[in-house]
Amino acid sequence: MIDSLLLELMLVGLLGIGSQWISWRFRLPAIVVMSIVGLLAGPVFGLMNPEQDFGNLYSPIISLAVAVILFEGSLNLDFKEVKGLGRPVFRVVTFGAFISWVLGLLAAHYVAGLSWAVAFVIAALFIVTGPTVILPLLRQSKLKPRPAKILKWEGIIVDPIGALLAVFAFEITEFLVGTNHSPMALLSFFLAAIFAVMLGYACGKGVGWMFETGYVPEYLKSPVVLTVVIACFTIADEITHETGLLSVTAMGMTLANMHISSIADMKHFKESISLLLTSTIFVLLTASLTRETLLQIFNIEIIGFVLLMLFVVRPLSIFVSTWGTDLSRPEKLLVGWIAPRGIVALTVSGYFAGVLLDAGFEDASILISLTFALVFTTVVAHGFSIGWLSKKLGLSMEGPPGVLLVGGSKFTTKLAKALQDVKVPVLVSDSSWERLSSARAEGIKSYHGEILSEQTEYKLDMTPYEYMLAATEFDSYNALVCTTFVPEFGRNNLFQLSLSKREGDKLEDLVHTIGGRVLSKVGASWEELNTMVEHGYVFRRTNITERYTYRDYLNNIDDQAIQIFVKKPSKKVEFFSEEIEARVEQGDVVVSLTPPKKELEKIQEKLERQRKAKDKQPEAESE
Structure with missing residues (x-):
């Protein structure tokens, strides 16, 4: 075990960026390499345990990093990009997410053996894919524009929605079977979500106005945006947990559709920050897992649940939700297969594992193992198969440079x-x-x-x-x-x-x-x-x-x-x-x-x- 926190931070950075370089050099999925490197550094060889070593700083660091990554991804959500794809994207992020929630609930209860209450919460969270895993895959796979745009929009939009649905599901659970039977708790949750969207929109409009009118000098623009993103996330998240993700997504989309030249210039800075954070955070999360968690992954219930999520829940939700759209069969097959889970699923499931255990739901003890099994399996399966499958379906731009x-x-x-x-x-x-x-x-x-x-x-x-x-x-x-x-x-x-x-x-x-x-x-x-x-x-x-x-x-x-x-x-x-x-x-x-x-x-x-x-x-x- 490394005793120096400074040395541990250095090692996390080296392992994260080193994983990115290895994936580029040998054309491997970056998320897969980072996950394996984190597991080797953490539970396998015991070099570090970031969650234990960082103490109270661990969760805020992860949360802020996810907020910045989600904001950077939402800066790319220009409505002009989905011209002609509005209907399929809308269907996937609404009906598709709902169907995935319902089917995931049934799989979590009847296959993974979770109680209805715990399954209700965790199934809501498992609708997420997220920019931390989708965007690196899209960079490496060279998909054709239509399926690539659908996967990108789904990953960025559904990420905060999934976290909010999990919070909403927990509030419903507390209202029905917990100690809190006040309908005001549900009303306050909805009001907090609306406030988060309005706060993100106001922050985006405010920053855009300041940039357009020259109230911020050029050298301060990137620091100002980063500071406002952190403030926007923190204010919303302090009011109601996980609404901060919704807030920064709204802020990013607002700025993206204002078409400000300064924001376009800063995208490159934000992409670099996002790449660094994604690399380090994935190493931090996987290195913090325990050997007991890894061994629990091999339970037959968890394996069955993961297989159902891969081969039944995801394909069925996409085929049903996109019925009647102009998506071709190969596009539906590809989008119906690619759904890797990432950082948000890992972090939020850890939060709900503790909350649900405190509420008396003992079966919530397997949530971290269940989530990591789904994350690692989807990352490996989809990371290695997206290139091959896209070529087979004729949806790849892969070829000579x-x-x-x-x-x-x-x-x-x-x-x-x-x-x-x-x-x-x-x-x-x-x-x-x-x-x-x-x-x-x-x-x-x-x-x-x-x-x-x-x-x-x-x-x-x-x-x-x-x-x-x-x-x-x-x-x-x-x-x-x-x-x-x-x-x-x-x-x-x-x-x-x-x-x-x-x-x-x-x-x-x-x-x-x-x-x-x-x-x-x-x-x-x-x-x-x-x-x-x-x-x-x-x-x-x-x-x-x-x-x-x-x-x-x-x-x-x-x-x-x-x-x-x-x-x-x-x-x-x-x-x-x-x-x-x-x-x-x-x-x-x-x-x-x-x-x-x-x-x-x-x-x-x-x-x-x-x-x-x-x-x-x-x-x-x-x-």
């Missing part, structure tokens, strides 16, 4: 064609139909619209594209595009053309701090690249083999050729750049923009053959 080219021109058209030839998905985007005409004539997928427009977020699905090349004739615009999309693509996957050598803005001092990597080692500008294409330069593929190495390729390449990218056997693409050396190995395909010497030689050879053939014809006639 694609390239998004910003700016239509002769060069981008030829580059797109070269990418297509090596089976790399490609899209050319431009706000001008005229500049897109050459790409459209070649049958290349294109998007007509301003890439920096807010509407693009809802109209263009960027999931298949891992690389972006800003290739317009305006250097400042290229830099702006790359800087804007750093959070989505990562700076290593963003490229722009070299700065123009014409007179105008002097951007040389800015290129090192903003924008993306400069394409190619020689750094050819827009004018140079398009001039080359106009003069007949072609994109040529060269296979690097054991007999023809990359060194041989460099010795034979034309001095005027420009190396553009490398296609790896793993289907990944590496662009040549001034900042980083592309690794070229055996089995790679190198694509370069080269002078048309070989093509000219072939034409000359063809013309020569035709001339010789004509010369022979008179001889044959004379004979």
Whole structure:
């Protein structure tokens, strides 16, 4: 056991972020890795017990972290996003949640062996999925937009609703079979829930107004939002337990639909905070479990309950609630399977386990084991199956990493064609139909619209594209595009053309701090690249083999050729750049923009053959 609390905090952070890195590096579900790491650090090897070590601070830390995570998720709930999906989403978060509650109640009573009162409370809680588990899965699975949006909205909306339903169910239980028979308790609960929504809405409107009118300086905006979120959650939660989650969700949705530029800028900060909190909190929760809790998971009643929740309750609730909507059968199958439970289920069940035990319900002692069994099973089952199932159902965007080219021109058209030839998905985007005409004539997928427009977020699905090349004739615009999309693509996957050598803005001092990597080692500008294409330069593929190495390729390449990218056997693409050396190995395909010497030689050879053939014809006639 670690004696130092500071050392324990450091270890929790390292384990959480380390789990995220391992999941990224080996393409594993992050939640699964974090759960296993927490179990190893806690009940298995006994290195820590955060709940015991943190004492009275443990529950407030978890609660505040969940509030921030839920707020960050609700910042993405823009009503424009569900255009055309309003009916299925509404059905899932209302009728679907109710059906899941009823079926979960029956399963908890008849299979898990819980009393009606305890089953009534815990079944309400188990309708939640939550952003802490859904959002990481969606990031890794590359689902198509429709099922991804339904799962995201359900996870964020139902999270606070499930916690509130559990509180409501407990109040009903107290009213019916407990010592408190006053209807005022139920009325006060409803009033507290309404107050929480109004408080969240007021906080969101207030913060938005202050930002729009300039009452908060730029450097204070993120701290102000974080402080207001904590205050909003705490005030509501102190009045009635778990209404704080509803309050921060209302605040986040209010800000999301005000479309304030400052909030959009802060999303990236909030996402980083949310990622850190999710990583550490999951480790804290799993490390705090006891060995007795883990052993209790293997009871036949708990196993039966978990299997029913996975294979009966969830699929049935989705199929019944979405009956008559335009969701396809594969979409219903996927949404009906994916429902991992997360942090809210674990934390709130721990709270109700204690409350129900104090109220005299002895069977509540298994609630923590029951909840962890459901959380861990769903996280593992859904985390490992979402990619495979989505591919089988045709709902996955999984495939070779694609390239998004910003700016239509002769060069981008030829580059797109070269990418297509090596089976790399490609899209050319431009706000001008005229500049897109050459790409459209070649049958290349294109998007007509301003890439920096807010509407693009809802109209263009960027999931298949891992690389972006800003290739317009305006250097400042290229830099702006790359800087804007750093959070989505990562700076290593963003490229722009070299700065123009014409007179105008002097951007040389800015290129090192903003924008993306400069394409190619020689750094050819827009004018140079398009001039080359106009003069007949072609994109040529060269296979690097054991007999023809990359060194041989460099010795034979034309001095005027420009190396553009490398296609790896793993289907990944590496662009040549001034900042980083592309690794070229055996089995790679190198694509370069080269002078048309070989093509000219072939034409000359063809013309020569035709001339010789004509010369022979008179001889044959004379004979």
